[in-house]
Amino acid sequence: MALRTEELMLNMGPQHPSTHGVLRLVVTLDGENIVDVRPDIGYLHSSVEKMMEYRLYVQNVSLADRGMDYLIAMQNEQVYCYAVERLAGIEVPERGRYLRVIFDELQRLASHLVWLGTWGIDLGATTVFLWCFREREMILDLFEKVTGGRLHHAYFRIGGVYVDPPPGWTDEVKRFLDYFDDRVEEYDKLLTANPIFLARTKGVGVINRREAVAMGASGPVGRASGIATDVRKIEPYEVYDRMRFDVPVFTEGDCFARYRVRLEEMRQSARIVRQALKELPGGECRARVPMTMKAPRGEVYVRTESARGDLGVYLVSDGDDMPYRVKIRAPSFSNLYALSEMMRGWKIADVIAILGSIDIVLSDVDR
Amino acid sequence: MSIGFVEPRPEGLPEPRRSTIAPVAEAVEILDSLPGGGLVLTTVEAALNWGRAASLWPLTFGLACCAIEMMAAFASRFDLDRMGVIPRATPRQADLMIVAGRATLKMAPIVRRLWEQMPEPRYVISMGSCATCGGPFYYDNYSILKGIDQVVPVDVYVPGCPPRPEALIEGILKLQEQIKKEPFLRRQAAAALAARTARPQAARR
Numbered sequence: 359m360a361l362r363t364e365e366l367m368l369n370m371g372p373q374h375p376s377t378h379g380v381l382r383l384v385v386t387l388d389g390e391n392i393v394d395v396r397p398d399i400g401y402l403h404s405s406v407e408k409m410m411e412y413r414l415y416v417q418n419v420s421l422a423d424r425g426m427d428y429l430i431a432m433q434n435e436q437v438y439c440y441a442v443e444r445l446a447g448i449e450v451p452e453r454g455r456y457l458r459v460i461f462d463e464l465q466r467l468a469s470h471l472v473w474l475g476t477w478g479i480d481l482g483a484t485t486v487f488l489w490c491f492r493e494r495e496m497i498l499d500l501f502e503k504v505t506g507g508r509l510h511h512a513y514f515r516i517g518g519v520y521v522d523p524p525p526g527w528t529d530e531v532k533r534f535l536d537y538f539d540d541r542v543e544e545y546d547k548l549l550t551a552n553p554i555f556l557a558r559t560k561g562v563g564v565i566n567r568r569e570a571v572a573m574g575a576s577g578p579v580g581r582a583s584g585i586a587t588d589v590r591k592i593e594p595y596e597v598y599d600r601m602r603f604d605v606p607v608f609t610e611g612d613c614f615a616r617y618r619v620r621l622e623e624m625r626q627s628a629r630i631v632r633q634a635l636k637e638l639p640g641g642e643c644r645a646r647v648p649m650t651m652k653a654p655r656g657e658v659y660v661r662t663e664s665a666r667g668d669l670g671v672y673l674v675s676d677g678d679d680m681p682y683r684v685k686i687r688a689p690s691f692s693n694l695y696a697l698s699e700m701m702r703g704w705k706i707a708d709v710i711a712i713l714g715s716i717d718i719v720l721s722d723v724d725r
Numbered sequence: 726m727s728i729g730f731v732e733p734r735p736e737g738l739p740e741p742r743r744s745t746i747a748p749v750a751e752a753v754e755i756l757d758s759l760p761g762g763g764l765v766l767t768t769v770e771a772a773l774n775w776g777r778a779a780s781l782w783p784l785t786f787g788l789a790c791c792a793i794e795m796m797a798a799f800a801s802r803f804d805l806d807r808m809g810v811i812p813r814a815t816p817r818q819a820d821l822m823i824v825a826g827r828a829t830l831k832m833a834p835i836v837r838r839l840w841e842q843m844p845e846p847r848y849v850i851s852m853g854s855c856a857t858c859g860g861p862f863y864y865d866n867y868s869i870l871k872g873i874d875q876v877v878p879v880d881v882y883v884p885g886c887p888p889r890p891e892a893l894i895e896g897i898l899k900l901q902e903q904i905k906k907e908p909f910l911r912r913q914a915a916a917a918l919a920a921r922t923a924r925p926q927a928a929r930r
Contacts, residue, residue: 372832373839375785375814379792380832401832402789405868412865424861424886428790472793475800491800509790509887721789 365393368706372401376480376710379720383709390705395698403724410684415442415516416649418681423510426686427722429472432465433664435514440595441660441671442516446653454518454643455596460531460634461501461513462596463627467538468497469665470620470627474545477617477714481558486548493541496534503527516651518644528635535628542624549617559613563700563712566611573699574692577667578623579716581607582615589663600637601630613715620717652679666690666717690722770910777820777909778901781848784819785812786839789826791853791887798890810897816842821900822877823893827855827862828870840877846909850896851879854886861886 366387372380380401386394406425410418419435426434436458443450450458471490478486498508504523505511513520549555565575570583580587588605590598606622608615653675661670667689674683693716700712756765787795799805799812813819816839828836840849851873854860859871873879880903883896 372835373786380788401829403829403831403868404827404862405866408867409862409865421861424790428793488801491797492802495797495802508889509793
């Protein structure tokens with residue numbers, strides 16, 4: 359007579375050291391195998407979209423820092439300012455656009471470093487965490503010298519950027535990039551050929567291209583599954599059309615491919631920053647925009663490539679000095695949909711590896 | 726501030742300042758040369774509090790942006806381990822909760838439950854404006870709890886949005902000072918005595 363077995367429901371989170379924030383996963387298990395995963399979100403819902411309707415266009419910049427994805431504050435400001443500028447027809451000076459690209463890419467580096475460090479610690483590699491945070495502190499120092507803030511900057515303003523970097527700052531960035539290139543090679547050497555790391559990631563959490571498209575996956579998660587798209591290439595904003603960089607695309611769709619996409623993106627970001635520093639023009643960095651600016655009646659949808667994927671803002675104006683409606687299209691939210699597809703059939707021990715590999719930030723998911 | 730390994734230290738600068746407290750070996754040597762100097766008298770409570778203050782184990786519990794700065798405080802440059810602060814992943818082993826970030830109304834009961842799961846004596850640091858009073862999410866907001874002190878008692882508030890890692894370290898040092906002054910054993914004894922005297926009355930009623 360066969361033993362009677364039944365499925366087990368396991369609750370993971372919202373307080374769990376490896377869920378990268380307050381995410382609750384309801385995992386249905388058959389022995390050690392995952393039958394189903396249902397994410398429960400909303401533990402960090404900050405109602406930022408509603409709050410933006412009660413703030414001036416100019417004030418919302420600092421709200422975009424905090425209410426949206428907090429690891430990529432600059433890129434949130436970028437997409438919000440870009441939306442308002444498109445709606446109001448404000449022209450950003452050349453220097454401001456170059457500075458925006460520099461800060462966007464430095465922010466991408468900082469974000470990927472946090473991802474690599476925390477994912478490393480999830481998989482049991484503490485060294486990576488310490489190394490990544492060492493480099494990240496240097497980037498934050500560079501930010502601090504210009505903006506005064508480490509995490510939340512309010513540096514991008516409608517019509518450009520707040521202020522010119524102090525003298526000598528560009529040389530410091532160049533020196534940092536020279537140092538950083540070697541460090542990326544170090545991470546590569548430490549992890550890419552590491553047998554334990556390979557066993558935990560290679561072939562784990564596979565999602566194919568068709569499913570990734572159906573779930574709306576974008577950014578590194580989509581590119582690891584063969585979706586060869588990057589908003590910086592297909593709909594260039596700021597001065598990305600003048601930059602020469604490659605978009606890494608892999609077709610395996612597993613955790614290892616997602617890791618390799620992000621590692622290559624770090625190299626490409628460094629390359630973009632170098633070009634932008636070289637071509638950085640002189641002149642004003644900010645167009646004159648009144649503090650109580652009004653956007654004309656209308657609506658606009660813009661999208662940018664954030665560190666997590668396709669980040670969009672849909673902005674509706676009724677001609678007032680405050681937006682009528684702001685809708686944020688968060689990349690982490692769509693990538694989280696792909697999670698249950700990735701996890702089905704794997705062991706309970708792989709949950710952490712797969713969850714870390716899609717790099718969600720719960721502030722971005724819940725808004 | 727130099728950016729870590731990128732800038733070499735310029736020539737001709739004085740050596741970095743060292744601590745003025747005599748090293749332990751030197752202090753022991755001085756004490757040993759005195760008659761009866763090897764013996765140190767203290768109260769049990771002071772010794773206990775010294776030990777408790779020097780091994781605060783916080784719960785690894787991040788809510789929002791401040792958690793990133795908390796992680797930075799544990800990482801390479803700031804290295805909270807040297808204060809004896811080692812993060813623990815379960816509330817059963819932790820005696821300090823750093824509420825880092827905004828707590829939503831959905832999350833608040835869970836914060837309370839985690840606090841209840843921690844063994845006594847337990848402490849709470851409210852890190853950042855959101856945990857302290859709602860911060861930038863105070864007005865026009867329907868989902869954020871306006872201050873974590875509505876749910877759990879807070880010992881130290883650290884202001885900032887987000888506070889720098891240095892500010893968090895300062896908060897932890899303040900908490901250590903507080904713990905060193907605490908009449909912990911006497912309070913426990915008083916509570917035990919109160920419980921013993923209260924019991925017969927309850928039986929009589």
